[in-house]
Amino acid sequence: MPRTSNFTRFHTSAPFPATAGRVSILAPTTACSRAAPHFSEVLRIAETDTLHTRTHRLERANERHQVGSASIGMQPTCHKLDPESKLMCEKLEVPLPLWHTPHICKSADIKISWKGCWSERTEVHKAAALGQASLLQQLIECGASVNIVAVDSITPLHEACVRGQTQCARLLLDAGAQVDARNVDGSTPLCEACSVGSLECVRLLLERGAKANPALTSRTASPLHEACMGGNSDCVKLLIAEGACLEAYDLYYGTPLHVACANQNACCVKELLNAGANVNAARLHQTALHHAAKGAQVEMIETLVEFGANIYTRDKHNKKPIDYASPGSPTETCLRFYEAIPMSLQQLSRLAVRRKLGTRALKVVAQLQIPKLIISYLCYQ
Structure with missing residues (x-):
C-alpha cells in the first residue's frame, strides 16, 4: 500500500524505464576513465542496489500536490551521495517523485537526466x-x-x-x-x-x-497495507468489509498489522485485530508487539496483549518486546506487569472463542443467543 512521510512508508523504486529519459555520461576523471562501465552495467547496479529500494509514496503524492497549475512538470533533483558508499559519481539527477533512490555508479562520473518524464x-x-x-x-x-x-x-x-x-x-x-x-x-x-x-x-x-487483493510482488504493497501506513482507519474498515486479506504479506515489512504498529496507528491496529488479524504473525520472528514496544506505545501494547499477543516471543536478535523498552519507562512497567500477572480465566475464554471463530468472530458472535453484555465483551466493545 507513503505523503507527509510516515516512517515506514514503503514502496519499491522501480528500475529505469528504457524510454524514461536522456542519459549522458560526462567525461570521466583520469582515475575513472580506464574503468568506465557499459551503461547497461550501470543500470544493473542501480536496479540491484537494495540499500534504499523502498520509498515513500505519500511523500511523492505530497510533492505532486506542491506542483502549481502553471508548471505541472516535476523538476529534477540533485542528490548528495552518501560518503560511506564511496561512490565516484559527482552528480546524479533523478526526479524525486519518481525515484528517491540515488542510483549508483561505482567507476564513472555519471549524470542521468530524466527531463521530460513529467512534461510528457x-x-x-x-x-x-x-x-x-x-x-x-x-x-x-x-x-x-x-x-x-x-x-x-x-x-x-x-x-x-x-x-x-x-x-x-x-x-x-x-x-x-x-x-x-x-x-x-x-x-x-x-x-x-x-x-x-x-x-x-x-x-x-x-x-x-x-x-481489494491485487497480486503482490516484491515491489508492491496491498491497498490494506497502504491504508494502515497512513493511519486511514475508515479505509481499513471499508477494505476489510470488502474482503481484503488481513494476512497479506509484504516481503519487507510483513502483514498490515505490522505496518499499523510500526507507524503507531492505534485505530488501524484495533480494526485489524477485531476483524481477526493474527496478533502473533511474525516477520523474521518479529511481531507486532515488538514494533509497539520499540515505539513506546503503551496503549497499543495493552490492546495487543488483550488480543493474545505473546509477550515472551523473541525476534531474530533473540530479544523479547520488553528488551526494547527503556529502563524505568511506562513501556517497561506495562510489559513487566503482564509478565508477572497471568491472564484471568475470563480473558483466556474470550481468546479461545475468538481464535476458534477467526475472521468470522464478529458476525457469528452477534448472532449468538447470549446476553448482550457477553457479546460486547467478546467483541472488545
Missing part, C-alpha cells in the same frame, strides 16, 4: 490531477484516451485518486478507464487512494470492481 503527461493527466472536471469532460468528448500513460506508467486515474479527485475519477471510469491499471511501482489506483485516505475514491473504485 497529457492534458488528461493534468485535468485529473487538478480536479478540473469540466475540462476533463471536454477532453473525453473530444476523443482523448483515458488510459494513456506517462513514462512512469501513471494513468489519469492514478492522478485523480492520489489527489482524492472523486468526480474526475468517476468521469474517467465512466469513459472506460482501467480500474486496476498499475503504475511503475506496480500500484493500482486503489492503492493510491488508500495511501492518501481518500475514502470516497476508495468506495468508488471498489464499486467499480477494483481488486
Whole structure:
C-alpha cells in the first residue's frame, strides 16, 4: 500500500524505464576513465542496489500536490551521495517523485537526466490531477484516451485518486478507464487512494470492481497495507468489509498489522485485530508487539496483549518486546506487569472463542443467543 512521510512508508523504486529519459555520461576523471562501465552495467547496479529500494509514496503524492497549475512538470533533483558508499559519481539527477533512490555508479562520473518524464503527461493527466472536471469532460468528448500513460506508467486515474479527485475519477471510469491499471511501482489506483485516505475514491473504485487483493510482488504493497501506513482507519474498515486479506504479506515489512504498529496507528491496529488479524504473525520472528514496544506505545501494547499477543516471543536478535523498552519507562512497567500477572480465566475464554471463530468472530458472535453484555465483551466493545 507513503505523503507527509510516515516512517515506514514503503514502496519499491522501480528500475529505469528504457524510454524514461536522456542519459549522458560526462567525461570521466583520469582515475575513472580506464574503468568506465557499459551503461547497461550501470543500470544493473542501480536496479540491484537494495540499500534504499523502498520509498515513500505519500511523500511523492505530497510533492505532486506542491506542483502549481502553471508548471505541472516535476523538476529534477540533485542528490548528495552518501560518503560511506564511496561512490565516484559527482552528480546524479533523478526526479524525486519518481525515484528517491540515488542510483549508483561505482567507476564513472555519471549524470542521468530524466527531463521530460513529467512534461510528457497529457492534458488528461493534468485535468485529473487538478480536479478540473469540466475540462476533463471536454477532453473525453473530444476523443482523448483515458488510459494513456506517462513514462512512469501513471494513468489519469492514478492522478485523480492520489489527489482524492472523486468526480474526475468517476468521469474517467465512466469513459472506460482501467480500474486496476498499475503504475511503475506496480500500484493500482486503489492503492493510491488508500495511501492518501481518500475514502470516497476508495468506495468508488471498489464499486467499480477494483481488486481489494491485487497480486503482490516484491515491489508492491496491498491497498490494506497502504491504508494502515497512513493511519486511514475508515479505509481499513471499508477494505476489510470488502474482503481484503488481513494476512497479506509484504516481503519487507510483513502483514498490515505490522505496518499499523510500526507507524503507531492505534485505530488501524484495533480494526485489524477485531476483524481477526493474527496478533502473533511474525516477520523474521518479529511481531507486532515488538514494533509497539520499540515505539513506546503503551496503549497499543495493552490492546495487543488483550488480543493474545505473546509477550515472551523473541525476534531474530533473540530479544523479547520488553528488551526494547527503556529502563524505568511506562513501556517497561506495562510489559513487566503482564509478565508477572497471568491472564484471568475470563480473558483466556474470550481468546479461545475468538481464535476458534477467526475472521468470522464478529458476525457469528452477534448472532449468538447470549446476553448482550457477553457479546460486547467478546467483541472488545
